[in-house]
Amino acid sequence: MCDSITLYGVKKVYDSRNGPVHAIGPADLSIRKGEFVSFLGPSGCGKSTLVLMVAGLLPPTEGEIRIDGVVVNEPRTDVGIVFQTPVLVDWRSVLGNVLLQVELRGLDPAQYRAHAVELLESVGLGEFLKQRPYELSGGMQQRTAFCRALLHDPPIVLMDEPLGALDAMTRTRLRDDLEKLWLGSPKSVLFVTHDISEAVQLSDRVVVITPRPGRVEREITVDLPHPRDFDVRQSPEFLGYVKDISDIFMQYGVI
Amino acid sequence: MDTKRTGKRNTAPTEHSGAPRAVDHGTTAAFFLASFLLWEVIVRIFHVPRYIIAPPSAVMTQMAARFTDIYKHTLATSLETFVGFGIAVLVGVPLAMATAFSRFLRQTFYPLAVTLEMVPKIAFAPIFVIWLGFGFGSKMVVVLLVCFFPILINGVFGFTSLPTELQYLSRSTGAGAIRAFVKIRLPYALPQLFVGFKGAAVNATIGATIAEWIGGNAGLGYFISMSTGLFRMDIAIAAIIVLTALGLLLYGIVLWVETKMIPWHVSQRARINATGSA
Secondary structure, three states: OOOEEEEEEEEEEEHHHHHHHHEEEEEEEEOOOEEEEEEOOOOOOOOHHHHHHHHHOOOOHHHHHHHOEEEEEOOOOOOEEOOOOOOOOOOOOOOHHHHHHHHHOOOHHHHHHHHHHHHHHOOOOOHHHHOOOOOHHHHHHHHHHHHHOOOOOOOOOEOOOOOOOHHHHHHHHHHHHHHHHHHHOEEEEEEEEEOOOHHHHHHOOOEEEOOOOOEEEEEEEEEOOOOOOHHHHOOOOHHHHHHHHHHHHHHOOOO | OHHHHHHHHHHHHHHHHOOOOOOEEEHHHHHHHHHHHHHHHHHOOOOOOOOOOOOHHHHHHHHHHHHHHHHHHHHHHHHHHHHHHHHHHHHHHHHHHHHHHHHHHOOOOOHHHHHHHHHHHHHHHHHHHHOOOOOHHHHHHHHHHHHHHHHHHHHHHHHOOHHHHHHHHHOOOOOOOHHHHHHHHHHHHHHHHHHHHHHHHHHHHHHHHHHHHHHOOHHHHHHHHHHHHHHHHHHHHHHHHHHHHHHHHHHHHHHHHHHHOOOOOOHHHHHEEEEEEE
């Protein structure tokens, strides 16, 4: 199987006023093409740092990251990024925000309009194309951000706790939406979360990260059928995965 | 569920957003009228001498009688105010941009500008009179100076305040500096730029008036100084009222442009809701 993203001894140490802060690593890991991998860990374990390093937005202190064999040493343009907050701009409509992705690339937005509308319709925002972000609920704003990350059809999608700032009901809905989006067009996904059942529902593989300095504690392959709907989530197998992972964090005294 | 929530927000925004209630312009007008009446009555009842303060009726009489003079001086002050403000915008915004993006300018020009900001600009006025004479030039330059700093400082702040995630997003598209600036950084900075423009608009007439006092032969500031020299409070107050109107006009224009340029900003949304037109 061909690897899409590979981490070789990646480590990040931040300089701070109180001396160096060892955020994460060294971490070795590889993510296959089309694989959905979650980074699961407590807050402050350097998960977000890892995502930014893969995107080429932050240089690692040690080690290297390769995407399709090429060392990442500048921002990658073949990724789609979703942040914890929607990061939409208020002066553009919902559709305009999605099209910003291609406009920033100097591409003709007219050519991507149909695809953008299609993506927005698939997450139930078809009637809100002309609305401004501030007229939408938090969940709808985050869906808009998903569409923006997918518009240019990137082979890699990086998500930094995209559901972290949402209320519990909206999270459940958006998890299903995410799963549907991914099943519709499988991409290599690197998904950061601190929610165990979220990680189990969405991932092919869950990478459990320890409290800071973050290290890869264990990799767990989730062997359950998709879509992992309500019934699957109540199954003993699903709950077994959740329990196994919970046990790890119990040992660390995180939960 | 989402749909329902948003629909509700759109139909009744004022109930949820805590925005101020709609302004009743009738109440405002009545209050102003009553204040002028009270002023008139107090001056008459207590027989306040005319060289101490003139009643509104006398001010209105002079406004009409001295219309030609007032008109002439208003033109002079308007020209200084608007040209000075305009040049401050044209110079201030590009300089703020350059300062925001140049480490060198942030270490050299910017500290100098901030230091100069601490100097009372009016102190320069007599120097400008020597350099540029008693006419338009020296006054306009004072206006330019008092307008320039709020624009520069707010501009630098606006251009450097782009949230980290938006910078990441922009960099992950490979957008060059110019495209990222036009599509994201400039629109993001606009609300802060308007804070600067509004501060400058408030300063503009102050600068013009004081510059005219210090050394001038035309303008409303000069006219006020002449009138008070002759203890003609009625004429001086008439000129002050026109000067106030001039300041309000400039400020009003800036506000109008702001509503046109950044209708999406949270401050504008509150205003639209408050006037009930949303």
